[in-house]
Amino acid sequence: MAYWLFKSEPGEWSWDDQLAKDGEGEEWDGIRNYQARNNMRSMQVGELGFFYHSQSDKAVMGIVEVCAPCHPDSTTDDPRWECVDVRAVATMPRPVTLADCKADARLAGMVLVNNTRLSVQPVTEEEWKIVCELGGYSQS
DNA sequence: GCCAACGTTGGC
DNA sequence: GCCAACGTTGGC
Numbered sequence A: 001m002a003y004w005l006f007k008s009e010p011g012e013w014s015w016d017d018q019l020a021k022d023g024e025g026e027e028w029d030g031i032r033n034y035q036a037r038n039n040m041r042s043m044q045v046g047e048l049g050f051f052y053h054s055q056s057d058k059a060v061m062g063i064v065e066v067c068a069p070c071h072p073d074s075t076t077d078d079p080r081w082e083c084v085d086v087r088a089v090a091t092m093p094r095p096v097t098l099a100d101c102k103a104d105a106r107l108a109g110m111v112l113v114n115n116t117r118l119s120v121q122p123v124t125e126e127e128w129k130i131v132c133e134l135g136g137y138s139q140s
Numbered sequence B, C: 001g002c003c004a005a006c007g008t009t010g011g012c
Helices: A015-020 A034-044 A096-101 A123-133
Strands: A004-006 A048-053 A059-074 A082-097 A118-122
Touching: A004 A059, A004 A123, A015 A048, A015 A059, A015 A082, A034 A082, A034 A118, A048 A082, A048 A123, A082 A096, A082 A123, A096 A123, A118 A123
Parallel strands: A004 A048
Antiparallel strands: A004 A118, A048 A059, A059 A082
16 A cells, blocks of 8 residues: 655645545646656556645645546647546544654655655655654544 | 746758 | 756745
């Protein structure tokens, strides 16, 4: 089981927008970066990811689940770009900010901390547990 | 609003 | 295939 992190500008697609889908899946479209696309190609249905707000919030807002495998991005005719669908699973009791992650020595190797520009990132199981702990979210 | 980091493009 | 120029992202 792999873990992921999806980055979004809240002005484009926010956690509230995702929640408003009420558990329905939504295309994670608009990704125009090979590394990010390759990460999505590696995803399996049922895997979990963090939903991160870039720019003003800079925080992990909630948890999403991959609910459809990688498929062509409906927002472009360019066959290079693909995406998965995700649905909201849980809201972080406390959003975990980038500053929180940087302040925790255990997260020093996190992609979020070291490659700020990658919009779809892998997260290790250890990092996943630590961020959940920081957010006050206990996995059932 | 600025700037650093990174990715992509295109000329050679 | 290299590298300079350019564009974009995102933190500050």
